[in-house]
Amino acid sequence: MKVHFIQHESFEAPGAYLEWAMARGYQVSFSKVYEYQPLPDEHAIQNLDLLVILGGPQSPSTMQTECPYFDSQAEQTVLKRAIDAGKAVVGACLGAQLIGEALGAAYEHSPEREIGNFPIRLNRQGLDDPLLSHFGESTVVGHWHNDMPGLTPNTQILATSAGCPRQIVKYSALVYGFQCHPELTLDVVRQLIAAQANLVEQSQQHHFVQHPDEILLYDYREMNEKLWLFLDRLIEAYRQTTQN
Known part of the structure; x- marks a missing residue:
């Protein structure tokens, strides 16, 4: 299996996504756009199996005049090509929003800012979805967002939270968007906290923003394990489509 990551910032690291791919012995490649690394071209897209597009402080409407290394339209083109080619695609946070945009669904602002667990x-x-049923009716996952993905006419909302009505969405059988962050690890959380301005003040102003000390005390292993099983099931579903 060949897994490609599009990473927008050093501190928006793949966390448990990368740990899963490495543990499975899959071939891993990156487009670290914050280092101006190129996005996969059409040939590279045809040769990958899973495309994971990560989060970032940008939004799909961020212009290159604001962030020179982030080309929203180019990333949407890559996503559309991967989806049309029948590849497995997972978007995390900004990545989920970009998937929606690539399919013609505009992202929206979330009712609440959510940072923490x-x-x-x-x-x-969601409970009937064969890839997600093991999450159970309720489970704690990481959050770090202000926005949420748009919905196409065929999009299924699979999970919600008290602060956001679109936490996990399914665009098609092999294409999922996670507004939430089950990939967070303690190392990634440390990087996010270091990059987040005024987090202590935000925790005093927003109901769904936790104090950094509380975020750092959390045990992320259970959410990571649930993400790993989802990814295993996604790869199995992908293998079945390639064998037919």
Whole structure:
């Protein structure tokens, strides 16, 4: 299996996504756009199996005049090509929003800012989804966002939270968007906290923003394990489509 990551910032690291790929012995490659590394071209897209597009402080509407290394339209083109080619695609936070944009669904602002670890609830469609059923009706995952992905006419909302009505969405059988961050590890959290301005003050102003000390005390292993099983199931579903 060949897994390619599009990474927007050093501190928005792949965390448990990368740990999973390495543990499985999969071939891993990166487009670290903050280092001006190129996005995969059409040939590279055809040769990959799973595309994971990570989060970042940008939004899909961020212009290159604001962030020179972030080309939203170019990334959307890559995503659309990967989806059209039948590849497995997972978007995390900004990545989920970019998937929606690539499919014609505009992202929106979330009702609440969420930073920290809070429960998400799977609805009936989520509990019935063969890739996500092991998450259970409610599970705590990481959050670090202000926005949420747009919805196409065929998008299924699989999970929500008290602060955001679109936590996990399914665009098609092999394409999922996670507004939440089950990939967070303690190392990634340390990087995010270091890059987040005024987090202590934000925790006093926003109901769904935790104090950094509380975020650092959390044990991330359970959410990581649930993400790993989802990814294993996604790869199995992908293998089945390539064998047919």
